[in-house]
Amino acid sequence: xxxxxxxxxxxxxxxxxxxxxxxxxxxxxxxxxxxxxxxxxxxxxxxxxxxxxxxxxxxxxxxxxxxxxxxxxxxxxxxxxxxxxxxxxxxxxxxxxxxxxxxxxxxxxxxxxxxxxxxxxxxxxxxxxxxxxxxxxxxxxxxxxxxxxxxxxxxxxxxxxxxxxxxxxxxxxxxxxxxxxxxxxxxxxxxxxxxxxxxxxxxxxxxxxxxxxxxxxxxxxxxxxxxxxxxxxxxxxxxxxxxxxxxxxxxxxxxxxxxxxxxxxxxxxxxxxxxxxxxxxxxxxxxxxxxxxxxxxxxxxxxxxxxxxxxxxxxxxxxxxxxxxxxxxxxxxxxxxxxxxxxxxxxxxxxxxxxxxxxxxxxxxxxxxxxxxxx
Amino acid sequence: xxxxxxxxxxxxxxxxxxxxxxxxxxxxxxxxxxxxxxxxxxxxxxxxxxxxxxxxxxxxxxxxxxxxxxxxxxxxxxxxxxxxxxxxxxxxxxxxxxxxxxxxxxxxxxxxxxxxxxxxxxxxxxxxxxxxxxxxxxxxxxxxxxxxxxxxxxxxxxxxxxxxxxxxxxxxxxxxxxxxxxxxxxxxxxxxxxxxxxxxxxxxxxxxxxxxxxxxxxxxxxxxxxxxxxxxxxxxxxxxxxxxxxxxxxxxxxxxxxxxxxxxxxxxxxxxxxxxxxxxxxxxxxxxxxxxxxxxxxxxxxxxxxxxxxxxxxxxxxxxxxxxxxxxxxxxxxxxxxxxxxxxxxxxxxxxxxxxxxxxxxxxxxxxxxxxxxxxxxxxxxxxxxxxxxxxxxxxxxxx
Numbered sequence: 001x002x003x004x005x006x007x008x009x010x011x012x013x014x015x016x017x018x019x020x021x022x023x024x025x026x027x028x029x030x031x032x033x034x035x036x037x038x039x040x041x042x043x044x045x046x047x048x049x050x051x052x053x054x055x056x057x058x059x060x061x062x063x064x065x066x067x068x069x070x071x072x073x074x075x076x077x078x079x080x081x082x083x084x085x086x087x088x089x090x091x092x093x094x095x096x097x098x099x100x101x102x103x104x105x106x107x108x109x110x111x112x113x114x115x116x117x118x119x120x121x122x123x124x125x126x127x128x129x130x131x132x133x134x135x136x137x138x139x140x141x142x143x144x145x146x147x148x149x150x151x152x153x154x155x156x157x158x159x160x161x162x163x164x165x166x167x168x169x170x171x172x173x174x175x176x177x178x179x180x181x182x183x184x185x186x187x188x189x190x191x192x193x194x195x196x197x198x199x200x201x202x203x204x205x206x207x208x209x210x211x212x213x214x215x216x217x218x219x220x221x222x223x224x225x226x227x228x229x230x231x232x233x234x235x236x237x238x239x240x241x242x243x244x245x246x247x248x249x250x251x252x253x254x255x256x257x258x259x260x261x262x263x264x265x266x267x268x269x270x271x272x273x274x275x276x277x278x279x280x281x282x283x284x285x286x287x288x289x290x291x292x293x294x295x296x297x298x299x300x301x302x303x304x305x306x307x308x309x310x311x312x313x314x315x316x317x318x319x320x321x322x323x324x325x326x327x328x329x330x331x332x333x334x335x336x337x338x339x340x341x342x343x344x345x346x347x348x349x350x351x352x353x354x355x356x357x358x359x360x361x362x363x364x365x366x367x368x369x370x371x372x373x374x375x
Numbered sequence: 376x377x378x379x380x381x382x383x384x385x386x387x388x389x390x391x392x393x394x395x396x397x398x399x400x401x402x403x404x405x406x407x408x409x410x411x412x413x414x415x416x417x418x419x420x421x422x423x424x425x426x427x428x429x430x431x432x433x434x435x436x437x438x439x440x441x442x443x444x445x446x447x448x449x450x451x452x453x454x455x456x457x458x459x460x461x462x463x464x465x466x467x468x469x470x471x472x473x474x475x476x477x478x479x480x481x482x483x484x485x486x487x488x489x490x491x492x493x494x495x496x497x498x499x500x501x502x503x504x505x506x507x508x509x510x511x512x513x514x515x516x517x518x519x520x521x522x523x524x525x526x527x528x529x530x531x532x533x534x535x536x537x538x539x540x541x542x543x544x545x546x547x548x549x550x551x552x553x554x555x556x557x558x559x560x561x562x563x564x565x566x567x568x569x570x571x572x573x574x575x576x577x578x579x580x581x582x583x584x585x586x587x588x589x590x591x592x593x594x595x596x597x598x599x600x601x602x603x604x605x606x607x608x609x610x611x612x613x614x615x616x617x618x619x620x621x622x623x624x625x626x627x628x629x630x631x632x633x634x635x636x637x638x639x640x641x642x643x644x645x646x647x648x649x650x651x652x653x654x655x656x657x658x659x660x661x662x663x664x665x666x667x668x669x670x671x672x673x674x675x676x677x678x679x680x681x682x683x684x685x686x687x688x689x690x691x692x693x694x695x696x697x698x699x700x701x702x703x704x705x706x707x708x709x710x711x712x713x714x715x716x717x718x719x720x721x722x723x724x725x726x727x728x729x730x731x732x733x734x735x736x737x738x739x740x741x742x743x744x745x746x747x748x749x750x751x752x753x754x755x756x757x758x759x760x761x762x763x764x765x766x767x768x769x770x771x772x773x774x775x
Contacts, residue, residue: 274658
């Protein structure tokens with residue numbers, strides 16, 4: 001039996017984990033951080049939801065959400081401009097005081113009117129700092145079959161300290177029932193780690209929020225996942241496909257660079273499960289006389305007249321004659337001047353780097369250049 | 376509902392484009408891919424939107440499936456409007472019988488009721504087989520200033536070329552004094568670009584009269600324009616300067632694509648003030664592999680390039696495997712060139728596969744006689760088997 005996914009409400013937290021990537025999220029939400037040449041982080045989960053048959057998605061955001069609003073628009077690119085359901089942005093609600101949320105549960109409390117009104121039976125909620133492509137109906141079916149109250153989508157493996165510093169990890173019994181939850185473990189090691197995607201019956205979520213928030217308990221991770229392992233049947237659902245999790249500038253850089261391997265790219269952007277994004281109507285990219293491009297991901301609208309290696313070029317990037325770009329992530333409309341050499345840098349949107357300069361950073365620790373900077 | 380529009384565009388998109396042979400076997404000419412991510416019809420449609428014309432009738436007849444699917448509700452061109460927008464107009468059955476479109480004038484005649492719904496003062500007639508950027512609102516201003524019944528956009532062509540076009544003679548005010556379709560000995564070099572603006576009452580009058588004349592061929596160039604000239608209507612030529620190319624033949628389609636790679640050609644697709652819109656698909660950015668060598672080319676989303684690409688236009692979703700060579704060629708969406716295959720001076724159609732070691736086309740240098748050489752064409756959804764050879768000028772529309 002396959003579950004009718006239009007009965008599942010999607011909730012995406014656009015701002016959570018902003019603090020792990022301050023460079024890129026100082027002017028935008030985590031969800032609207034550019035990724036992979038033409039995408040934003042939110043595109044991946046949002047597309048997975050749509051490709052799995054969901055048609056109602058609320059995006060919870062608390063601050064710096066201009067870029068997010070500009071990106072998702074009416075939701076049309078994801079087929080979410082609907083007369084029923086579709087895409088709804090849920091910014092802080094006027095009556096909440098300072099316009100900031102004290103935690104995920106507080107944010108859900110603010111969106112309660114919307115959540116209650118949707119005719120959905122289940123909720124899939126996720127953060128935007130994970131990138132994967134999955135048929136979420138499998139997760140919902142597993143959730144229903146297992147009788148779980150909350151299902152946590154997890155991965156298992158050996159993780160470094162920087163990876164666990166912003167992670168929820170679980171100890172579970174053989175059947176997948178969570179026995180204990182550790183938030184941000186301080187040591188590297190072998191863990192079952194949350195992918196920050198959770199499935200729960202809508203009514204249960206509503207009851208939990210209504211019960212906990214008035215008592216000042218607003219933290220989903222601490223006050224539910226950690227505190228309620230006895231009271232609730234919390235279970236893991238092991239995801240075994242390809243994924244990336246962003247926990248800082250280094251992992252952001254690494255996750256981008258992994259897409260240069262076609263086998264990884266094909267696991268995230270499948271023919272049968274495309275990743276939708278805002279379109280810009282750029283012309284195709286132009287490769288000039290004597291340009292040389294190898295091992296790179298290039299979006300439309302670029303004009304390349306120099307050398308580009310092991311790099312990711314977003315839309316409308318210009319690389320002038322004699323310029324050399326190595327190991328870089330150049331975001332939308334970056335311009336690299338004549339005979340300039342750059343290596344291991346990340347340029348935000350509209351950065352202009354002049355002629356005959358040399359900017360480089362050590363391999364593995366990329367240098368970030370902020371939006372609209374002119375060098 | 377208030378529906379009035381000052382100007383409505385009618386885009387003739389029903390032509391078979393028989394001189395494109397295999398490339399229009401299953402698709403109408405306006406839906407033929409061009410320039411990596413476009414189809415020919417993107418140019419007139421984008422021109423309409425950029426010129427402020429938001430009501431466009433697209434007249435289809437020949438193989439409309441791809442075209443209908445591509446245009447959809449017109450959203451890609453911002454033509455999904457509450458009033459107006461883009462409308463596909465196929466031939467239809469009426470109480471007096473069913474009739475195919477017989478000629479350009481008849482196609483418009485059969486849709487007079489569509490035009491009437493918008494009660495326009497002016498109608499622009501466009502065709503779906505030209506690549507150009509043009510502000511129709513400038514032409515409309517000229518039409519109004521001249522108080523014309525009909526204005527025809529003209530391009531100054533080389534004298535040797537002139538006999539391929541409808542040729543206009545004009546007086547010093549720009550008024551058209553004579554019009555000859557494809558003259559053997561042209562009196563002027565002002566060629567019709569197939570773009571007409573009519574004051575609607577005049578258009579309607581001559582279309583109805585032409586229908587009543589059973590001997591007429593029901594064509595704008597052959598009937599309507601000569602009839603209006605004979606009746607001494609105010610007809611003016613509007614000079615256009617800039618890039619314009621008829622892509623009705625294999626050679627001209629190939630040239631028009633190659634023009635995009637030439638720094639001296641004025642067609643600028645990167646101008647944010649005059650975007651050419653297209654129905655974008657969701658694909659990954661292009662991945663240029665470690666062993667790839669790419670130069671002098673245009674490439675778009677969804678491509679995976681591991682071979683050598685030079686002077687070529689590569690459309691969305693194309694795969695070029697290691698050791699393959701693609702030079703001076705056009706690969707249409709979804710084409711695949713496998714390991715070690717060579718594609719030179721060729722057009723490879725949508726979703727076609729060139730298997731390992733196959734060789735398509737050849738460079739002109741190796742041919743002494745020009746007449747033996749030409750661009751090779753592999754149609755859509757065709758597989759060229761391992762090691763097979765397609766000679767220059769050959770047009771292949773089935774697997775070999």
